[in-house]
Amino acid sequence: MQKKALKVNPKDNVIVALVDLIAGETIIVDQHEYKIVKNTQAKHKFVTEDLSEGDKIYMYGIIVGKAVTQIAKGELITTENVKHQSAKVEKKTATTAWSAPNVDKWKNKTFSGYHREDGQVGTENVWLFFPLVFCENRNIEILKDIFEKELLVEKTSKHQLLLRSLINNSTEDEVDNLNEESSKVFKNIEVKFITHQGGCGGIRQDAEALGRLLAGYVKNPNVAGATVLSLGCQNLQVQIFKDALAKISPDNKKPIIVYEQQKSGTVDEMLNGIIKDSYEAIKKANEIKRQPAPLSKLVLGLECGGSDGFSGISANPVLGQLSDIMAAIGGSTLLSEFPELCGVEQELVNRCVHEKDAERFLQLMKDFEASVVAAGSGFDMNPSPGNIKDGLITDAMKSAGAAKKGGSSPIQDVLDYTEYIQKPGLNLLCTPGNDVECTTALVSSGSNIVLFTTGLGTPTGNPVVPVIKIASNTALVEKMPDIIDFNTGGIISGDKTINEVADELLEHIIKIASGEIKTKAQILNQNDFIPWKRGVSL
Incomplete structure (x- = not known):
């Protein structure tokens, strides 16, 4: 039989309702009786004793609020009668002992992942496209459309099928019969694309932080390599990104393809180069298999x-x-x-x-x-x-x-x-x-x-x-x-x-x-x- 309520910690003066409680009913928690003052929905809390204004609210054994009005034993706590309060902390006051759980059943367990040269192991194998500045988002979206259409022939979504059936005055089943099944050109690699609104126009610290963030994505064990697009004049310069990557991965062996639009001539010329270089790198990354x-x-x-x-x-x-x-x-x-x-x-x-x-x-x-x-x-x-x-x-x-x-x-x-x-x-x-x-x-x-x-x-x-x-x-x-x-x-x-x-x-x-x-x-x-x-x- 399910419990109706739970006191999480012996120090607590609130109890969590595990089911809806009705005003007037009496429940027993840890051999103590409580009469519910107001209807209390599951997930909400009621107090274990009469509280006065200023009294502290304890849950999980710590201070989580204070009473701002009188609260009767068994009464629901709300944003009207309780406000936020927490304990002040100045420094470490003790060393907490820890008893590790028994992990015998997990010691020899394995998963099948993608091993990287730096010793990390990925749970996915991803080739990542991203811009250093928002000015390149459109080019990323163009590349996304090109690569996804050619590398992954996806089964049309049911929502698209619904619209297609309405347009053609046919049933969804009839349209679905014409739909191709999913088929991936490469079996061991995913191609993903990131866009963002940063890289320029803000404080330099934000641009540098974005460079470190993107470097972390390249370092992440799930990433096999990356294609990076730069405009050229933005705050987040290519060198800032490269320096950030070198700091966390000084012996980086992952392939990084960088294109800078202001050095590449027309958009068509740049995209042609990106597609050729990225395809060859993706094909090679596809050779990596789970172990x-x-x-x-x-x-x-x-x-x-x-x-x-x-x-x-x-x-x-x-x-x-x-x-x-x-x-x-x-x-x-x-x-x-x-x-x-x-x-x-x-x-x-x-x-x-x-x-x-x-x-x-x-x-x-x-x-x-x-x-x-x-x-x-x-x-x-x-x-x-x-x-x-x-x-x-x-x-x-x-x-x-x-x-x-x-x-x-x-x-x-x-x-x-x-x-x-x-x-x-x-x-x-x-x-x-x-x-x-x-x-x-x-x-x-x-x-x-x-x-x-x-x-x-x-x-x-x-x-x-x-x-x-x-x-x-x-x-x-x-x-x-x-x-x-x-x-x-x-x-x-x-x-x-x-x-x-x-x-x-x-x-x-x-x-x-x-x-x-x-x-x-x-x-x-x-x-x-x-x-x-x-x-x-x-």
Whole structure:
């Protein structure tokens, strides 16, 4: 029988409703009775005791808010009676002990990936086209159209078939019979295309950051090589990009084809050269084949978006358990979204192996929040209307649940935006909470798989790396099966444990990393790419 409510931590003075609760009913949680004061929807919280104005709200064992009015025992907390508050953190105060999970069943497991000369292993084999400046977006789009039409003959989409049937006054089945089946010219290589709005017109620091971001994409193990387009006069000069790549990959062996329009004559002449050179390079990259690799070669990016009141007790803890497994077998994870770590800083700094990393994390958080305040906002504005509607009413509450993706293992390194992962184990990566900006950054820092938890549903994908959508609840899977890859809702219903679901998820990851199955984002051709613009336009 499913529990009606859950107290996450013994220190908490709020309880999560696992099902809709009716005003007046009495429920029992941990042998204590609570009479529900108001109708409380699943995912929302009620208090365990009478609270006065100014009293602190605790969840996950930490401060996540404060009462701004009196709240009666059993009463629902809302944005009207609770506001954001988090504990102040100045420095590392302790060293957190860690007990690694038993990973005997995973030690000799492998996935089938693409081995690179620098020792990394890709879960995909991608030839990437991208511009250094937005002025070249049109040429990228022309190349995209040319290469996709010739290298991949795709079955026409059902939506296009619908329109075709209406135009021809025929049935969809009749039109479908005339449609060609998919056939790829090259079996071992994907050709992907990136466009963006950066590279010039803003502060030089943003152009340099974009250069580092794109260099990270070339360095990413899923990329076999790249075709790079430059106009010539932009802030992000070719040499800046090359210097950024040389810094993170000094012995780069991947083929990089660079064309600069202002040195190439007409567009036709440039495109002819690009097509010939790129085709030969793509043909050679197609010769690379999958081979077995240990799971320690996986670099998992950890992210959440469209979170709900269940994310922090189902999907995110599953990623936390998975992160701990990866740390124990020598693999790597990247925990991102710094605005969603507000309120849990003390736990995280205490988990940092090195004092300098603890100090750096706090400084990055302080600088990030200062820039947000300077723009007239604050981290407390992070929860979206959808978050709030589904039970995440303060940033600290959202953060406490989001941080569960990082498990409990020691933090080996702290990285700023565009820095590339260097150490196995859990790493912190400074990114915004914005879904696509975060995913874009995780890939640039070396993730070869991104794990994306969601309670409300989001279609985010990436052109280079598989993005696995992990639902916090079964209702979402049933409502949006076209974008969700994996369900952790069995934890909420009480049918499965976090450890059981984490093991199932890792088996699923291995299949995706080996190319046995595609993610829903890949099937939908969801190739999102948005750099984090930290400065202003000039």
